[in-house]
Amino acid sequence: MSGSDAARGYFDRFSRCWSDHYAPTGRMTARVVRFRQAVADRVAAPARILDFGCGTGEIARGLTEAGYRVTAVDISEGMLTQAASRPGSDAVTWTSVKADRPLPFADGAFDVIVSSSVLEYVPDPAPLLADFARLLAPGGRLLFTVPDPDHPIRRREAMWAVLSRNPLAYGVLRHTRWEAMHTYLRISCTRWPTGTWAEALRNAGLTPGPAEDGSDPLMMIAAEKRSG
Numbered sequence: 001m002s003g004s005d006a007a008r009g010y011f012d013r014f015s016r017c018w019s020d021h022y023a024p025t026g027r028m029t030a031r032v033v034r035f036r037q038a039v040a041d042r043v044a045a046p047a048r049i050l051d052f053g054c055g056t057g058e059i060a061r062g063l064t065e066a067g068y069r070v071t072a073v074d075i076s077e078g079m080l081t082q083a084a085s086r087p088g089s090d091a092v093t094w095t096s097v098k099a100d101r102p103l104p105f106a107d108g109a110f111d112v113i114v115s116s117s118v119l120e121y122v123p124d125p126a127p128l129l130a131d132f133a134r135l136l137a138p139g140g141r142l143l144f145t146v147p148d149p150d151h152p153i154r155r156r157e158a159m160w161a162v163l164s165r166n167p168l169a170y171g172v173l174r175h176t177r178w179e180a181m182h183t184y185l186r187i188s189c190t191r192w193p194t195g196t197w198a199e200a201l202r203n204a205g206l207t208p209g210p211a212e213d214g215s216d217p218l219m220m221i222a223a224e225k226r227s228g
Helices: 003-013 015-022 029-040 058-065 077-084 126-135 152-164 167-173 179-187 194-203
Strands: 048-052 069-074 093-096 110-116 136-147 206-208 218-225
Touching (some): 015 029, 029 110, 029 218, 048 058, 058 069, 058 110, 126 136, 126 194, 152 179, 167 179, 194 206
Parallel strands (some): 048 110, 069 093
Antiparallel strands (some): 206 218
């Protein structure tokens, strides 16, 4: 099974309960505010936004509520079905996409691309970053979150990931109450430091912004498409 197939299967499996993470006491609730503020700090509504890997659509709907024009894509049909069924979803354009293929949009179609904790599942992000650069209008912004490998939480996860990626160990762990965590660590395959992300962004034709302070286990990385 390829990495993209494993990721799609994981998110299809949990799609019915994924929105629970965004409930008032959910562990992902703050992500909506974080992306909404990050976009508002850079681009005024009604800018054109692509939400790459939208999941059940909480961030996409939050951005439409702020007046942005949002297209949201995902490789998980289960996630998209749940996203489109939620109140407020009619304002978003939902699109199913295939992994490892160029996104089905015209050059310069978006002013901003956001992606919340998705690129960690992409084994080789370089082609995807190049496609993001193609899709952004000159001066457009890319905002995405990925695990910060230097954060203490991620260092602990790295130790557990050794077991998760061992076929024999995983064969045992998948039958325990920790199965979801170890499956996640198996498919969370790209955990680059900021310097590696910056280099990949420059290679894609994007200019990376300054690094964050490192206090959050999910670091937000910002980049801009060069105007000329």
